[in-house]
Amino acid sequence: MPEEVRVWQYIEKTIRDVCDMFGYSEIRVPIFEHTEVFQRGIGETTDIVEKEMYTFTDKGGRSVTLRPEGTAAVVRAYLEHKLYGKYPLAKLYYMGPMFRYERPQAGRYRQFHQFGVEALGSSSPYIDAEVIDMASTLYTSLGIRDFEIKLNTIGCPKCRPAYQSALRAALSDKLERLCKNCRNRYERNPMRILDCKEDVCKELTENVDGIDEYLCDECMVHFTKVKECLDSLGINYTEDKRLVRGFDYYTKTVFEIVYKGLGAQDAIGGGGRYDGLVEEYGGPHTPAVGFAAGLERVILTLKQSGNLPEIVDELDVYIACIGEDITTTAFSLVSSLRRKGISAEMDYSGKSLKSQMKSANKLGARYVVILGPDEIQKGYVLVKAMSTGEQDEVALKGLEEYIASKKRV
Numbered sequence: 001m002p003e004e005v006r007v008w009q010y011i012e013k014t015i016r017d018v019c020d021m022f023g024y025s026e027i028r029v030p031i032f033e034h035t036e037v038f039q040r041g042i043g044e045t046t047d048i049v050e051k052e053m054y055t056f057t058d059k060g061g062r063s064v065t066l067r068p069e070g071t072a073a074v075v076r077a078y079l080e081h082k083l084y085g086k087y088p089l090a091k092l093y094y095m096g097p098m099f100r101y102e103r104p105q106a107g108r109y110r111q112f113h114q115f116g117v118e119a120l121g122s123s124s125p126y127i128d129a130e131v132i133d134m135a136s137t138l139y140t141s142l143g144i145r146d147f148e149i150k151l152n153t154i155g156c157p158k159c160r161p162a163y164q165s166a167l168r169a170a171l172s173d174k175l176e177r178l179c180k181n182c183r184n185r186y187e188r189n190p191m192r193i194l195d196c197k198e199d200v201c202k203e204l205t206e207n208v209d210g211i212d213e214y215l216c217d218e219c220m221v222h223f224t225k226v227k228e229c230l231d232s233l234g235i236n237y238t239e240d241k242r243l244v245r246g247f248d249y250y251t252k253t254v255f256e257i258v259y260k261g262l263g264a265q266d267a268i269g270g271g272g273r274y275d276g277l278v279e280e281y282g283g284p285h286t287p288a289v290g291f292a293a294g295l296e297r298v299i300l301t302l303k304q305s306g307n308l309p310e311i312v313d314e315l316d317v318y319i320a321c322i323g324e325d326i327t328t329t330a331f332s333l334v335s336s337l338r339r340k341g342i343s344a345e346m347d348y349s350g351k352s353l354k355s356q357m358k359s360a361n362k363l364g365a366r367y368v369v370i371l372g373p374d375e376i377q378k379g380y381v382l383v384k385a386m387s388t389g390e391q392d393e394v395a396l397k398g399l400e401e402y403i404a405s406k407k408r409v
């Protein structure tokens, strides 16, 4: 609805400003892609691919999917347009609707909106920290204060298999007691068990080791440096060894931003490094890192914390007509004001002066011009400043200039 859209536009503008500051350029990827784009990138054994995609066969017999997230599509576009040849480090952002067939509840919808960034082409831990800094700057700029940044590393294909084996061994005698989903995850994707929201699974995995002891040197050094960078920027975070995120493409750093007041769906954003994804699609080795924020949850957070901005419509001038026969004169005046960049409105339904004044108020008009046969004859109009009630007599010819000069102040 229009009044909600105003809040969305404010959020989108803030996002664009932050992106400009951090050097990200917008990319617009399609709303749907070949199903394979998501299957391959996100991973066959993830919840999204197994259960949550809106997948259809089109009239040409092709399987297409409404995008459930942005990264896979950005990587597809990055390769198709050979951006690796153009930019040593491609810093891209996107914003728009995503679709997941999940059980709808507060903060979880089947069509929702994400803003996301992807930095492709660098393995530096500084970029991980920069992306987290950007996320943090964004939430702060939007007026969100009490968010928490959860941070973890999930290793890389070199060191992760050993941890996965250790995890299976540690959970083998508990397998029967895990929830159905986690029993499925046990062989195919055991780290996802750590992320399960079922109480029984949380309890059963409470004391299992984190990945730390299994990390290879490279992953260990990388994680230490990311933390040092965040410390140097004074960004607070909590290490959470259970944080694994729901996508197969992540390597090394993963993070999530939560706002505790939101209840069960408390993640307002999340991201991580994905050093192998571009190669997975057949491209050159391109280490990358990204982040996505859920905009509905950002709005819920702003509402919850009483920080939702009240954005009111603004109108420069309302032309109130006395008598219907001056409608045509008013009509051309409104049009010429608009052409000068002054927003203007009038009434076409022959309302009384009193109800025109009411309309002007409702529309948030800063000035009302009263225009009647006498005014037209004299060539002077009465201009009323709505905030102070002050009135000025202004030459009709100089009206645009008068309003424009007020607009500039």
Ligand code: AMP
Pocket: 069, 100, 102, 107, 108, 109, 110, 111, 112, 113, 114, 246, 267, 268, 269, 270, 271, 292, 293, 294, 295, 296, 297
């Ligand atoms: P993800 O792509 O799963 O990492 O999600 C990134 C962010 O998008 C989450 O932190 C949420 O804020 C938001 N999000 C994910 N799924 C949904 C959904 N079904 N409805 C609303 N927001 C969502």
